[in-house]
Amino acid sequence: MYSVMLVDDDQPVLDFLTAVIPWNELGLSLHSTCKNGLVALEKARDCPPDILITDIGMPYMDGIELIRELKMLNGELRVAVLSCMDDFTYAQQAVKLMVNDYVLKETISREMIGGLLKELTGELRRRDEEKAQTLKWKNMARSQQTLLKQNLLQRIVSRETPVGDWGPDAAELGIRTEAAASLAVLCRIKCSKGAEDTPAGDLAVMALVESALPGVLQDGEGAVCLPVSGRDCVLVFGGGPGKSGSAGHLSRLGRLRAAIGRTGAAASLQYISIPPGSGHFREGMISLLTQGREYAFYVKPGELLELKEIRPFATEDLFACYSEASGEIREAFLEESAQRLAELVAKWMEYIRSRRFPPRQVKEWTLKLLYDNQLRLMARQQFQSSFSLEVLHDTISGMDHIDSLEEWAMGFFYERLPYIREMYQETRRDEIKKVKQYVDRNLNRKITLEEVAEYTHLNSSYFSRLFKKETGMSFIHYVTHTKMEHAKELLDQSPQSVEQVAEQLGYENKSYFTKLFKLHTGSTPGEFRGEEGPKNGQLQGSRRRYL
Known part of the structure; x- marks a missing residue:
């Protein structure tokens, strides 16, 4: 719905226009009615109108000056000028300001003002439709580019795909693996609390990372962003150790991390230096996308780590302590203690972090803990539940960070604690x-x-x-x-x-x-x-x- 501002120092004119305009029929809303240009400008600063109908001769600020000021706030403002003066000079000034219409007050009628607003509203709708279509085309082009880059990354890390199949496409993007060493970075984005947990899809991740690159790259440097999935992407910088050295890497990635941080998001960065050669490049990218994505399960938002320096996963079996954890959580439920549950979930997740168990095993262990708790609840309380093991499995499988897993597991237990209380309080005795x-x-x-x-x-x-x-x-x-x-x-x-x-x-x-x-x-x-x-x-x- 488009908004209309009415400005005139004659109150009867404002009352007439307010009453005569068929607001609902035209799909319009009244922005405000103002007695002079100065008041109108103040009301328009925070939220400019779409259409302005204004008198010319007014105290404090005339209509011509008001139009100039409002055009600075909204360059696509539609304007109709009202005047009692059939003065060619005013008309000339109005034309220079690209006023849409110039109307003498003596000629105003319901039909005339309705037709004028209908024409201006139609222009605004056509403008918005053209913008929407242009945006759609741009998004389609970006989406197609994203798919092409994803496909390129898949071919690079597939050992069955010959270098000749992806080398020219990589070079066209600026990735020249034979000519120089490369720096490849796995970048995982996490939005700040209070916003969405992750950007909405590959396009949003790429847009955020690419918008941060201009402040990171120096003269002659280039970088290519390749989407992986969800909130992960890989950045490939040309010129590895031979050009900038490890100190240069850290400085460059530090600037990238800071630039992303200024958007309200946080980026964890794992990097690997890759020597010249297509074979080296492929193996480096495979390591980054296999080890790096698994290691990212424990990497904190904002951390900057070299892949080869990250501690490997534990070889011991997490299930060896399952009975102990299950028993403790069972006791916390018997005590009906939310605080105790929170302490135990934090305790065991911290234990998992300190040992760095493989993410798959951690998810397996957590799934069993939650599922067994649900079965015990259903058996004891004999209530019908819409609980689904498949949904629980899919949800936990999709967790890509231990913090998310801990938060979700705690929420799972919190949701079921009232049922435990009900189980013991279903009788009032x-x-x-x-x-x-x-x-x-x-x-x-x-x-x-x-x-x-x-x-x-x-x-x-x-x-x-x-x-x-x-x-x-x-x-x-x-x-x-x-x-x-x-x-x-x-x-x-x-x-x-x-x-x-x-x-x-x-x-x-x-x-x-x-x-x-x-x-x-x-x-x-x-x-x-x-x-x-x-x-x-x-x-x-x-x-x-x-x-």
Whole structure:
């Protein structure tokens, strides 16, 4: 919707124009009504109008001066001049200012002013359509250029593609691998908090990085930006160690990092110096796009690192500490403590950072932690959920930095904490809540009805009836159900034997434990774990790895 400013020192004229213009019919809005040019200029400074209808002779600032000032604020302003004076001099000045129309007040009518505004609005619409079409063509051209550069990068790093297939295209862009050494930089962009987490696609990343280059390059230097995907791109600078040396690299990349920082974003930069030669260039680019993108999982926004100096990933197995982490988080949920959950997530993510486990293994470990927590919640609360393992898998797979993974995992737990609270508060009786917590903390031994009745200071018969009424199941059934769910976790997560699992849950008789487990799950512990063959069409169990 275009806006119209009305300016005249005659109030009846302003009232007439305000009333006579068919605003809704023309798709227009009233910007403001002003008694003189000075007031109008002040109101237009922050938000200039699209159309100006103004008188000529006014105190403080006349219409001619107002038009000059507003044209400086909006060079495409449409203007219609009103005047009582049929004066050729004013008309000449108006023409010089490229006024769209010059109207005598005596001739104004509803039809005339409506037709005039309809014509001016049509001009503005045509202008905007032309701009939109031009922008569309430019974006199409940039998009096509981006695809060509992506394709070039793919051919460079494909060992099956001969150099002759990509060498000429690279040279055309300014990448001459045979003539001189190169500096290749993996650049990952992260926007500041409060803005979008990443720029919107390859075009936005390239535009941001390329806009920072003019302040980085010196005379005779060139750089080519090759999009990778998402918020990653590769910059190739001509002239490596032989031209500027490592000190020159650091200075140049420092300026690049600072220039990107001034846009409100942060760039982590990993660089590699590549000797002359197409073969060297290909291997260097392969290293940057494989090792570099994996290492970027731990690189902090704003860091500047040489690829060869980055510490490699740990060789130990992160899953060795899975049971400990899972148990601690389980206890935090039992305590219904958001603070404790935040502390534990931070603790384990810091442990992962300090050891630098491979990103794939970290995602695998985190996925299992979140998924097992969800299964436990669904089993205990018996509620229907729209939860999807596939969605969880895809979400975590797409995480390209441990900070994002930590933040998302914490949000996942926070979202489920109210369900845990509801699980313990679905009954308003504190005794039932205390008993459920008591059972969860004493799964390693036999728990009797008399024991918990004494714990809650209630008569055992009364407690039994109360528990059945509030939960829908007997106390013994609840204990068995809870122990069997925990047994599934132990069989899935630990190398303990069936006898050891039974003993850990307070069952001295393996056969009795096996019988209860089969009643609860439909399979024996061995079948669940995958140590025995499936029977009667049962699915064979196994230790789950989800990525």
